[in-house]
Amino acid sequence: MSDLSPLQKTLLDWFEKNRRDLPWRKRYDPYEVWISEVILQQTQMDRGVAYIERFLERFPTMEALAEADEEEVLKLWEGLGYYARARNLRKAAQHMVAEHGGTFPENAEAARALPGVGRYTAGAVLSQAYNQEEPIVDANVERVLSRLFDVDSPIKSSQAQSFLWETARSLIPKGLARDFNQAIMEFGNLVCGKKPSCMFCPLTEECEAYYLGIVDHRPVPAERKPTVPVEVASGVLVHDGYIFIQKRPEDGVWPGLWEFPGGNVEKGETPAEAVVREFQEELEWDVAPAEKIAVIRHGYTTFKVTLTAFLLRFTGEYVGWPEPVLHDATEGVWVSFAELDKYTFPAGHRKLIDMMSRDMRYAWLV
Template structure:
């Protein structure tokens, strides 16, 4: 290629990037959604919103965000709160490690930075649970620093606009996308530009049905011009979540514990750490999970190891599932009666609760749903 051709290509590239940035910003300033975390440049609010928005839709996040920052209005309030209180205010959003990491990072900020979110990339990215995307979002939106914030929406937009065929599931592709996104940021407009890019992916350049006719930068979109907007981005499929078969016990109290159910708290680490649940076990396989007489015996034996003696029936009183990223709990709930109720009530990790105490505990969605339905039936009965 001649020097003149190279120069012409560079000018075309520069012009395309300028068109992209200017068109995107004009559209965003006119069409952007009014979201509570966009009403200020508070880095704490931006941080909380970005963590909540991972794996969760905007409409779902809004009431959780308002309630969370209402209860923990500053990083210091969050850092000093009991973990149970934080989990309770996160309840329903799932992926509870996000809440734990957020609180741990808040404590780091209080300890090392006087309660103020730092402005340095190394300092922000070093906080617990803060990856490249969240780092870029905080620094660009709160402090207007020209850092890229590349999530799935952004990679989809860039893949289509520049007709990129690299697999976005590969870490190397994400790194390349971050470099490209950074090169597109108009000087002094990082906050609006990054939010505009995310907004375009969420509202117009959607995964399955992109709204190309109303796209503010569609005229020069290479993916659209080549008729490939529905093929892009290229992404290898994630492995299918592995099913895990579990048997839970709905242990109803009598006498002094009438109207109550025996529940337990999960361990301090691991999945759903420190949340409350119906006692349950993992069945060895699906076949035994379906043989309820045998399953009831396994459930009794497992709980006896905790010192909790119950008589489990082979009657299924509820079914549910809990979906994690890599596995799915398939749960059958068996009716059960406790023996030695007074002794059980005093055991660490187990507790009798009724409808009046229910809201004082943090529950995974699956057990919240099961117990809510149970207490409603009890009241009706």
């Protein structure tokens, strides 16, 4: 380690003493590193580890994922959001089985040609699984480097990003990419976090932001996109103890996920009127709200969604479990409340199911 700069040596020494025992660090298997990295792009480490373990237990190999049913992959992904990433995992696995002998390619260009694999994921797998000198810049690395080198432009600007990627590449010590990339990410997670522990930091002498007393101003935040409020109404239609759900089309928002039918509340409409109209437009069914179940607020990309959910009943003459005329879905099924668990729903609808399962008003249904 004699050729290392003080910065490189300090980070590697720190990592040696503080590395956490994480699922993909047992073997640095390319498939496991890839799955772990994609899941961790969606969520915090603590929550992410549980998802990674569950995913790798169900799909332990590239072949198992390639052969998987898309519905099952989406179900395992439920709660992480950005479902396109789960679909891309499966598609990329199929491509790797067909074209790369079932392993993650060692070549950066081939890696980046895989569905859903960009500069970050390629760098993460190539450096950790194959020890290649490819950089990684995630939110942790952005924090550490923007403080160490006093990056004064907004962190997501092209100027800041090209500096960070170039710096991350130039810092990797020869032959030590795997440990160094993990060291800097782990350090950003455990020491140089959103509230940095400068008092206990071994890098204060290397840190420009610390020297200048501007740690709290680095990184410079990205310009925020304004949030857009959206009001939607959905209906839990119950008939003879069963509930109707439908599968969303392959294009548009939440492709392939299941939902309680409904849609946007239009200008001048109440949520109750909107849900009745939506059932008529989407399914050609006449329904009426029996009661309001809940109002659920949640965020989706830049949208701030207010979802009003109703318990619905048929108003017309419907015998048995009627077949819907699907105008905005690819499938529709009648299921018991317990069976809802088998299907993948967007976050707001899953929240609604959880609320109903705890609400005594619906003990007769649950």
